[in-house]
Amino acid sequence: MSDLRTIKITVLRYRPEEEDAPTEQTYEVEFRDDWVVLDALNHIKDHIDGTLSFRWSCRMGVCGSCGMMVNGEPKLTCAAMLRDYYPNEVRVEPLVNFPIVRDLVIDMTDFMDKLKAVKPWIIREEEKPVSEGEYLQTPDQLKDYKQFSQCINCMLCYAACPVYGLEHDFVGPAAIALGHRYNLDSRDEGNQQRQHVIASKEGIWECTYVGECSVVCPKHVDPAEAIQQTKVATTTNRFKSLVMPWGNKK
Amino acid sequence: MMLDSETTKTYTRPISKAWWLRDRGHFNRRYFMFLLRELTSVFVALYVVLFIYEIFLLTKGPDAHTAFRESMSAGPWIAFHIIALLFALYHSYTWLGLTTKMQAAGRGLVKIGTKTLPPILIALGSYGAWIVATCVIAYLFLTL
Numbered sequence: 001m002s003d004l005r006t007i008k009i010t011v012l013r014y015r016p017e018e019e020d021a022p023t024e025q026t027y028e029v030e031f032r033d034d035w036v037v038l039d040a041l042n043h044i045k046d047h048i049d050g051t052l053s054f055r056w057s058c059r060m061g062v063c064g065s066c067g068m069m070v071n072g073e074p075k076l077t078c079a080a081m082l083r084d085y086y087p088n089e090v091r092v093e094p095l096v097n098f099p100i101v102r103d104l105v106i107d108m109t110d111f112m113d114k115l116k117a118v119k120p121w122i123i124r125e126e127e128k129p130v131s132e133g134e135y136l137q138t139p140d141q142l143k144d145y146k147q148f149s150q151c152i153n154c155m156l157c158y159a160a161c162p163v164y165g166l167e168h169d170f171v172g173p174a175a176i177a178l179g180h181r182y183n184l185d186s187r188d189e190g191n192q193q194r195q196h197v198i199a200s201k202e203g204i205w206e207c208t209y210v211g212e213c214s215v216v217c218p219k220h221v222d223p224a225e226a227i228q229q230t231k232v233a234t235t236t237n238r239f240k241s242l243v244m245p246w247g248n249k250k
Numbered sequence: 251m252m253l254d255s256e257t258t259k260t261y262t263r264p265i266s267k268a269w270w271l272r273d274r275g276h277f278n279r280r281y282f283m284f285l286l287r288e289l290t291s292v293f294v295a296l297y298v299v300l301f302i303y304e305i306f307l308l309t310k311g312p313d314a315h316t317a318f319r320e321s322m323s324a325g326p327w328i329a330f331h332i333i334a335l336l337f338a339l340y341h342s343y344t345w346l347g348l349t350t351k352m353q354a355a356g357r358g359l360v361k362i363g364t365k366t367l368p369p370i371l372i373a374l375g376s377y378g379a380w381i382v383a384t385c386v387i388a389y390l391f392l393t394l
């Protein structure tokens with residue numbers, strides 16, 4: 001099949017041992033109709049320039065490691081079709097709002113710290129012994145949080161969020177959405193342990209509702225919704241504990 | 251990959267001051283609309299200051315107030331009021347639209363039993379309440 005076309009790919013390069021600031025490099029890549037941006041990067045690495053660094057793993061929108069800026073927008077490069085950009089040039093940059101380690105690879109330490117801080121796992125006040133069986137949940141209870149559990153930690157939402165860009169203390173969309181996911185889980189009792197991170201000034205109240213996180217999220221997690229829901233829930237809980245201090249729940 | 255941020259040399263890209271206009275060579279309409287929404291507050295605040303000043307003038311007797319009202323019919327003031335009104339409408343509309351965000355299908359905050367109230371009902375409720383409140387205030391102002 002001779003469906004080959006040639007597209008220009010400009011990539012941001014940063015080689016810390018050689019240069020103090022990033023530069024650009026343009027490659028010409030022959031691509032097939034079903035190629036995604038990640039295929040082009042792999043083609044460059046295998047056939048044109050082996051020094052190009054970038055992250056990827058699953059090539060199917062599951063692992064969340066191939067997020068980059070494609071023509072200014074945060075994208076999973078394994079899901080961004082080249083034909084959608086052709087005949088225009090494609091510009092690939094590392095996710096913004098994160099420091100660059102090398103070429104298209106970013107330092108995600110900050111995100112990992114924030115993720116840990118919201119304790120995204122089921123917390124029980126007291127674990128029941130295994131012999132008593134699993135914690136059961138109805139389909140309705142599952143529905144309450146299922147969408148928020150689809151996050152693949154790709155960090156596209158952090159790259160899309162100008163608040164995070166300007167204010168690095170912001171806990172950020174995905175971490176709040178994941179904390180919220182566990183708060184909504186009927187088996188969880190850790191709400192209060194997460195509150196000081198999520199309901200803090202650096203948490204939900206930092207969000208000014210730009211809403212771009214939900215637009216770019218490849219898994220339709222809708223982190224902006226998680227944040228708005230948490231704002232409402234936190235406010236009503238606070239109000240309730242003011243009016244009925246005796247009725248506090250975990 | 252976890253890095254030792256102390257010892258690894260990384261590069262942090264600066265954020266342009268005009269990120270809401272042109273971000274890396276691209277115009278993002280949603281960033282722009284967001285900033286516009288933030289800007290609307292300035293006009294709403296200015297209007298409130300003007301309104302408080304008008305109430306203050308009421309205490310200075312009818313003449314002072316009439317003179318104020320007349321000065322308000324100048325072109326620039328009318329333009330200001332129209333802009334403030336449009337901004338207030340835009341701000342209220344988008345703000346109330348957010349109420350649907352509590353409510354996406356199946357996992358909303360407002361429930362009856364185990365059923366989530368559809369987001370559209372929440373939005374209609376908020377817009378409805380807004381219109382009713384506006385009508386009541388307009389009625390009070392125009393008739394009293």
Ligand code: SF4
Nearest residue numbers: 151152154155157217
């Ligand atoms: S919320 Fe969406 S965009 Fe953000 S990290 Fe999770 S999957 Fe990626």
Ligand code: FES
Nearest residue numbers: 058059064066078
């Ligand atoms: S390579 Fe795994 S999400 Fe793209």
